[in-house]
Amino acid sequence: MTEPTNPLRTQIVTRLLALGFSKEQIVETKAARSCYGYDATRQNIEPLLALLPENELQVKTILKLATEKGLKIFPRGAGSGMSGGSIPSHDGIIVSLTKMKRILEIDEENMIATVEPGVITGELQEVVSRLGLFYPPDPASLAFSTIGGNVTENAGGPRAVKYGVTGNFVMGLEAYLVNGEKIKCGNKCIKSVSGYDLTSLLVGSEGTLAIITKILLKLLPAPEAVKTSLLAFKSMTGAAHAVNAMLKHQINPSTIEFLDHHSINAVRSALPFTLPDETDTVLLVEIDGPKALVESQSLKLNELFKDEALLLIAARDENEREQLWLARRKLSPAIANIAPHKINEDIAVPLGAIPEVISRLESLSQEINLPIVCFGHAGDGNIHVNVMLDKNDPDQAERGQKAINKIFSITLELGGTLSGEHGIGNTKSAYFDKEWGPVTIATMQAIKKAFDPDNRLNPGKIFPT
C-alpha cells in the first residue's frame, strides 16, 4: 500500500495545516482515504483527500482552496446513501460533515431546532423528545444518517403518510457555494414568500448545488399516544381498498406499511403470532396523537375491517407493539435467504396505482423467472422492489438488469417516479432521462450551472453522463 507521494495532495495538506486544520481532520494515507470512498451502494473510489471540517469557516477555507486549484468537491454525511450520492472521484476531495454535529439551538417558543449538518437524526429526536417535542421524519437509517444527508436526499420514512418527509420540516438553510461564498435561505416564519424558494431547491439536491452548513427544522409537540395494529388481507387490492377506506373515514394513521406475499412467506416463521394461510398482504398501521383520539380512531379501524380482514391484531402495550413490528424488522435479513443478492429500487407511485404496480411486477417476475419481493409504505405509494438473484450467475445478472429497466418503465407509465427516498445519485442517473424530457433536464442543468458553473461540486450525480 505504499504509494508515490502526490505533490498536489502534499501542497494542500501543508496549506491546510498552516491554516489551522489539525492532523485529525485530514485523511491523507491511501488506506485511510479508502474508508471515505464508499457508501451503502458498495462502490469504493478513494478520493485524493478526505477532510473533516469542524465549523463553517473551515468549510469555506476548503472551498476557497479547492477553487484556487480547480479541484472537485464531494460532500459526505454518514455515507449511508443508497444511490452513490457521496461517491468521490480519485481526483476529488471528500468534505465529511460528520464533525459539525452541534445542535445550536432549540427554540421552544417557535418550536424550531437549529442544527449543524452532521447531527445524527436519531440523536436530535432523542434530545427534542426530552423537551416534549417531536421531529417526525424517520428514515430507517435515522440512528446513523445525518440531518445534512437527510435534507439533501429529502429522506423519508413510514411516518411520511401523516407528517411528510424531511423537506416538509426544513424552514431555512445556510449553505456554501462551491466558490466559498455563503447563501442563506428561509427563516423562522411560517409564511415566507420573499423571492425564489431556494430552501426547497436545496432540499433533495444531492450535494450538487451547495454544501449545507446550518439547518432550521420545524418541530411538533410529541404525540401523547400511539397505537399499532396489524391487518392481514386476502389480496393486494383488498389491502389497497382498506388504505383508501381509512383515509376516507378520517382515520389518519402516521404509518401504513405493507408486506407482499413473498415478504410474508419470508418472515412468517419468525413471527410470534400465526398468520392465516390465505394471507396475501399484511398492513401495519400506526395511529398517533392525543390519547382519546387514538382510542376512538383505533375503534373505528377495528369496526371498519373486522369482517374484511383475515386477521386484525391491536397491540395493547409496548411489548406487543414491538412484536407486531417484528414482521417489518425481520424482513431484510429474512429475504436475504431467498437468494444471495438483491437489486433493490425504491420507486413511488400514486396511491391508487399500488395494486396495479404490484400485479404488473408479479407478471414481470414470471417473465424474467426471478422472485421480486415488494414491501414498503402503502400510505404514501413508496415501494421497495427487490429483485432476488445470484449475481455470480451471468444469466441471472442479465435478467436482473433487464428487470430494472422494466420496473422503471412500469412505474413511469403509472405516473410514478424512479425514487421515493434514496435519490438518483450515480446509480440511477442512467435512467434519469426516462423520467424527464430534454427541456426539463436542460432547465435543471441550467440551475446547476448557476450554482456551480465549472461542475466541480459532486459531479457525475443525478444527470446522465
Next chain:
Amino acid sequence: MTITPLTIEEELKKCVKCGACMAVCPIYRQTGREEMVARGKLNLIEIIRNNEELPPAWIEAVDHCLLCCSCEENCSKGVKITEIIAAARNHQTEIIGLNPIKKGAFALLKNRILSLARVVKLGSLLQWLLWQKLPNHSGLVRRFTLPGIDSKTVIPALPLKNLDDLLKRRQPVPELQPILFFSGCATRFLHPQIGLDLIFVLEQLGFNAITPKKFNCCGMVTWGAGDKSTNRELQASNLKVLNDNAHIKEVVTGCASCGHALKEYDNLPEDCEILDISELLFRHREKLEQLVGSRQITQKITYHDPCHLSKGQEVTKEPRWLLKLIAGDNFIEMRHPERCCGAGGTFGLTHKEISREILKEKTDDCDATGAEIVTSGCPGCILQLTEGAVVSKSSWQAEHPITLLAELLRSK
C-alpha cells in the same frame, strides 16, 4: 472462537457497508473517524490482508476496538466482526509481534495461573509504595511513573488474600448439589468478595460450588490481543478441568467476559452448560423469591449492561428480574444502559484518553439516575465504573448484583 481464513473472507463479503454500526460503536462516537467504525475496519482488513507491510491506518484501526460486540449485535447481516478483528490482530502479531507488556503478562497466564497469583500477591504487599490511596476505599492512583501504564489510571487496592486463599477456610457442603464455579481472574485476584458472595448465594439455593484451582484464565484477553497460541493453550487447560469434572453439567460464572468466552469454546464436554449467575438464578426464581421474601434494598440502584453479557450472550432480562426482585421500585433504568463503559479488557489501560471519554458519558448517565449504587454483572465493568466514579466525583459506588443479593440474604 476458531475461524479459518476462508470463513474470514466470507464474513468480510457479508458486509454491505450500510453503516448501521456507526450508530453503536463507542470508538466511532468519540473519534468520528470512519476508519474506526466496524465498516471502516472491515474495509481495511478486506483490502489489505496478505500484505507484509501493514499501513499505520490499518494498525490503528484494528487496535482501536473494545471488542464490545455492539456492532455485531446491531448488524443486520450478522457479520462476525469481533472474530474478524481478533483474526486481524493475530495476523498483525504474526508480522509485527505482540506488544512486550502483553507478551510478558500472557506468558504468566500460560505458565500457570498460580505464578500470576504470586505476582499479584507480591503486588498487594508492595502497592502502598507505588500507589496512593483514594478516599472511600475506591482505589489507588499512581505515585510514580510506571512504564506502560497511564498516570491517570485508578486501580483497585489489591486484596492481600485472593479467592483461593479465602476458600481454604471454607466449610464444604457435600450434601448439596454440586455445580462448577468458574470465578475468572478478576474475581479471583481483584474482587474475591464477589466470589465469596456468589458461593454463599449458591449454597442458599442448594448448590455446592466446586472451585477447581486448576481453572485457568478464560482466554478472552489473549483472544482479543490476537495471541492465538496462548489462547489455545488456555482453552485446552480449562477444557481438561471441565472434562475431569464432566459429571457436573452446570458451570456458573459471575464474570460477563468469562461467560462469553466459555460459551464460545469449541469441544465443550457433552451436555456441559455455561451459565451466567443471573441465568442460573432466573431458572430457580421461585426458590429465590421465597428466600428473599419481603426483604428489599432501600438504596436506589441502577444497572449497566456489560457488553459481554448483553451483546455477547444476549442476557439482559435476567439481571433486571433479579434487581427488581431485590430492590423493587428502587431499581431505576439509566439512559442507554447498553452503552459500553469503555473498559474493553486491556483497552482502558492502553488507550486512556478515548476510554475516559466513553466512560464520562457512562458516568453522566449513571449520575442522572440519582442512584446510590450502580450494578453490573462484570468485574471488569465494576473496575472501570469505580474509576469513573472517582474521576467524575460521583456519589455512587459500583457493585456486582450478586453482592447486593448476598447482603440481603445475610440480613435479618
